[in-house]
Structure formats: structure tokens, C-alpha cells
Amino acid sequence: MDKQEAMTNGLQLIEKSKICLLGTNGEDGFPNIKAMLNMKHEGLHKIWLSTNTSSRRVQQLKKDNRACVYYVDEVNFKGLMLVGTIKILQDIESKKMLWFDGAEKYYPLGIEDPDYSVLCLTAIWGNYYHAGNVTFKIE
Amino acid sequence: MDKQEAMTNGLQLIEKSKICLLGTNGEDGFPNIKAMLNMKHEGLHKIWLSTNTSSRRVQQLKKDNRACVYYVDEVNFKGLMLVGTIKILQDIESKKMLWFDGAEKYYPLGIEDPDYSVLCLTAIWGNYYHAGNVTFKIE
Numbered sequence: 001m002d003k004q005e006a007m008t009n010g011l012q013l014i015e016k017s018k019i020c021l022l023g024t025n026g027e028d029g030f031p032n033i034k035a036m037l038n039m040k041h042e043g044l045h046k047i048w049l050s051t052n053t054s055s056r057r058v059q060q061l062k063k064d065n066r067a068c069v070y071y072v073d074e075v076n077f078k079g080l081m082l083v084g085t086i087k088i089l090q091d092i093e094s095k096k097m098l099w100f101d102g103a104e105k106y107y108p109l110g111i112e113d114p115d116y117s118v119l120c121l122t123a124i125w126g127n128y129y130h131a132g133n134v135t136f137k138i139e
Numbered sequence: 140m141d142k143q144e145a146m147t148n149g150l151q152l153i154e155k156s157k158i159c160l161l162g163t164n165g166e167d168g169f170p171n172i173k174a175m176l177n178m179k180h181e182g183l184h185k186i187w188l189s190t191n192t193s194s195r196r197v198q199q200l201k202k203d204n205r206a207c208v209y210y211v212d213e214v215n216f217k218g219l220m221l222v223g224t225i226k227i228l229q230d231i232e233s234k235k236m237l238w239f240d241g242a243e244k245y246y247p248l249g250i251e252d253p254d255y256s257v258l259c260l261t262a263i264w265g266n267y268y269h270a271g272n273v274t275f276k277i278e
Contacts, residue, residue: 019213023162023170026207026222031162031170033209034268035218056272068165070172074158079174083165129173133195 006134007044010080010126013071014041022049022119023068024060032060038071039098044082044138047121050098052106053090054115061086061119069121078130082123082138089118145273146183149219149265152210153180161188161258162207163199171199177210178237183221183277186260189237191245192229193254200225200258208260217269221262221277228257 001009014020017038026032034057040048047069051057061067065087071080089095095111098118107116127135140148153159156177165171173196179187186208190196200206204226210219228234234250237257246255266274 019211021160021172021209021211023172025164025168025170028205029164029203030205030222031164031207032222033160033162033172033207033220035209035211035213035216064168066167066169068170068172070160070174072158072160072174074174077174081172083169083171 001134003134003136006128007136009130010044010128013073013078013080017071021070022057023070024057025064025066026060044126045123047082048098049119051117051119052115053117058088058117061088067121080126080128082121082126084121084123087120089120094118140273142273142275145267146275149183149267152212152217152219156210160209161196163196164203164205165199183265184262186221187237188258190256190258191254192256197227197256200227206260220266221260222264223260223262226259228259233257
């Protein structure tokens, strides 16, 4: 599997995933993981997620925006890790872009709920695993 | 959901999970995630995983043994994070304990394969999510 193939397969894995795992630098230097809904992506370069502004994850990202997002196919043993930095967005366009039916469950005040934030990962590099690892830079 | 209930539900999530996600501190301070087979646990306190000694994850853990392990039920939106430190074990008893049919695929030389290592997480605290977060210390 060459790098181009790994990136193509990684993109397919994103497209079929219901969730992804967000990795952050937690308190006291310990890594943290949390499952998030797979929302939107632009190739492998940009990943958008939504979360509560009041969440532990947002507090961590305000202190340290280095993160990773991971997608997994546990049936076929495939995994994609994207590593980069996250911007916390609260502009109405980003919030509209990620809004979905049922989001009121998480953000009762709707799109303008101040407790609704959008996270945007800009990936620098990635690793695709399927019977072997391929690491690649993301331009 | 009180802490005891969260810990009981977390334990059930471990018991039904095929895989877990290992979070480590990667190069340049970025968190990394990798899917691993769910192998063995002792309550919420000890988690054992197996991996290749030559893997990127083992190299990272040799430099910094702070880690987390995450279990997810993506259908019912449940998640368990266990945070602690990892010991890399290569004693024959630990390696026998985690050996399984088919492990030759990963460790062709068998139980004594030097490229076969056991990781043991001692969890300090955890967080269980299901329609809300409950954080608890692990004694």
C-alpha cells in the first residue's frame, strides 16, 4: 500500500464512519479521548466536529490546541489517525454548516446557543492502518 | 447516574467491546490514538493490551508512559475513558497470559517473540459517558 492508496482508503474510512475519536492533551499531561459524531470533512485536511462550549474538551483545547482525530473500522481492522491543531469556532456560518436535525438535544437554544461550538482540525500528517501502517504528510 | 452506577456500566462496556482505543503522548506533544484488541482487564483498575515491541506506540510509551484507554459503543452513544500510566512487560508469564489463537499473525516467533510486548495500564481515574459525563477516581 503506497501513500496515495493509504490516503484514498483513509478518506473512504471517514466517509463510512458514524463516529470518530478526538484525542486531546488533558490535565497533568495525560492524553484524553472522547467519541464524537462524524460531521464534515474536506479531504483529509480539514475535519469539523461540534461540541458543547462548556465541555472539558473545549477547556483543554483552549489551553493546548494540539489534537488528533481517529476513525476505526473494527470489523476489518482499519484505522486512520489525523494529527494537527484545532480552532474553536463560534461564528454563525460554521454553526449553521454543522447543524443537524436533533441537535437541539445537545444545544437546546438552537444554532445561536452559546454552549454550541464548532471544532475545526487542520491536519498536518496522518497514519492509515490496514495490515500495516502507512504514514503521510498532509499538504 | 451516580459514580457507582457509572463504574458498573463502564465495566459492562469493557466486557462487550471487541476493541479499545489507546491514547498516548506522541512526538512534538501531539496526542496519538490507535485501535487495539480488547484483551484482558481486572475491574477498571488494570487493562492489559498486546502490541509489537517495534511499534511507534511502544517507542512513545518508553519516553512517556502517561496514557488513556477508551471503549465506545457507537450505537448507544456510550464511552468509557480510563487514564493512567502504562508498564511495558516482556516477562513470559504476561506474554502467555495474553496469547491467543491467531496471535502468530502479529508475532511470528510465538510467545517468546522479542517483537511481542504486553502493555499494562494502571488506571488512576475514569470518565463514563451516556447522556452525560460522570468522572470518578479509581482506587
